[in-house]
Amino acid sequence: MDMRGRTRWLPPLCALLVLTAGCRKSDEFAVLPLQAAPELEVPQASGGIFRLSEQRGKVVVLSFGYTSCPDVCPTTLNQLQRLQRRLGAAARDLQVVFLSVDPERDSAEQLEKYVHAFNPRFLGLRLEEGSLASVLSAWHVTAARHYPDTTRYRQHPFKQDVPYTIDHTGAFFVVDKRGVLRLRLPFSVGAEYLKDEVARLLAEDEDPSVGPRVEKARAMVTPSRVGAVYLTLVNGTGRDDRLVSAESSSAGRVELHEVLAEGELLRMNPRPEGFALPARSRVELEPGGKHLMLYAVPAAAAQLDLTLRFEKAGPVRLSVPVSEPGADAL
Structure with missing residues (x-):
């Protein structure tokens, strides 16, 4: 085909591309x-x-x-x-x-x-x-x-x-x-x-070296100095991971728990196996569900230094604001 023939075919080809990908x-x-x-x-x-x-x-x-x-x-x-x-x-x-x-x-x-x-x-x-x-x-x-x-x-x-x-x-x-x-x-x-x-x-997947992200972390502590941490875990990578434990110098102990409902009965269930965090997913730790249980929190604590340990990504450290009951921070 000579150049004139090729030129005649360009407009229909471009029209076809406009109709598809442009x-x-x-x-x-x-x-x-x-x-x-x-x-x-x-x-x-x-x-x-x-x-x-x-x-x-x-x-x-x-x-x-x-x-x-x-x-x-x-x-x-x-x-x-x-x-x-x-x-x-x-x-x-x-x-x-x-x-x-x-x-x-x-x-x-x-x-x-x-x-x-x-x-x-x-x-x-x-x-x-x-x-x-x-x-x-x-x-x-x-x-x-x-x-x-x-x-x-x-x-x-x-x-x-x-x-x-x-x-x-x-x-x-x-x-x-x-x-x-x-x-x-x-x-x-x-x-x-x-x-x-x-x-x-x-x-697109995130860089695996970055590890999971933590969003909207907040804690509520009662007058009995026990409480919970709520947050969102975001895994933007292409590999599965798992939150296996948590610890804090601001609390006597931190445990992974989940509230399970059996009719009107609410059961606090420890989760020593941790929380699975599949690839490209978000896991919510929220009131009435998965959460981090806090024990023996000092009365003057306004922030919690928290370390989350993941099976593959390793430790992630963050500071979590603490709210008293009735603060409407959840």
Whole structure:
């Protein structure tokens, strides 16, 4: 077949690809070579510090913008809200982060209110002007103020500071479960493509060397100085594991227990064999079910130093906040 014949076949072929996977390659926006995402340690608008290094096991989607943005930023966050909804249960391992490029006008309170208007799980990050430039440089992001031509408003002069917009990079920066910057997707990317790419990263196994993750750990201690620890165990790797024991310097003894119901009879059942943690699964330790039983907790304990020992991953150490009965912390 000559070149004219080949050219005639290209449009139908592309049309076929559009109907199936589309004419866009899955690696079109991949960040290569693979390398760790730039460091990101930034105050959260809601308080505390966001550290990207502490998000292992989650897929993080980062975007840059500002609350006075009339079009691009709300469109971006709306698209991320739809992404969260369309991913369903898988979205529990997705963290959306919005970093303000306008700290002069975006107070922490205003930024938190803004991002939570789209989704209460979204995090707003705010840096002071002096610290912002290095972060923008590390992520190769542009942000520049754009002032109106004041000569056009001579008949209607501004009564306060001259308003401005910010020309800024519009992109979705997608960091995988291992902390690697995998994708830099343009603002114009389609919703379906964004969902497919993020879902693909969510389905990837975590690094086996990272081991199980612990989420939502909290303890309740009674006036009798006994109590329980509740938490969620997340195994994002492709291998099975098992929680075999727990210990704490803040308690006389820690045992693995499970409440079993036999009609109205509730039985506290020790689990010396531990709790199985299958590959790519979550196991809930919650009131009325599996939990860690605490004995002889000191009266002044506000935090528990806890060590969980896994059959394959080994020890995982954490600090657990302690609540008194009636604190509504469970």
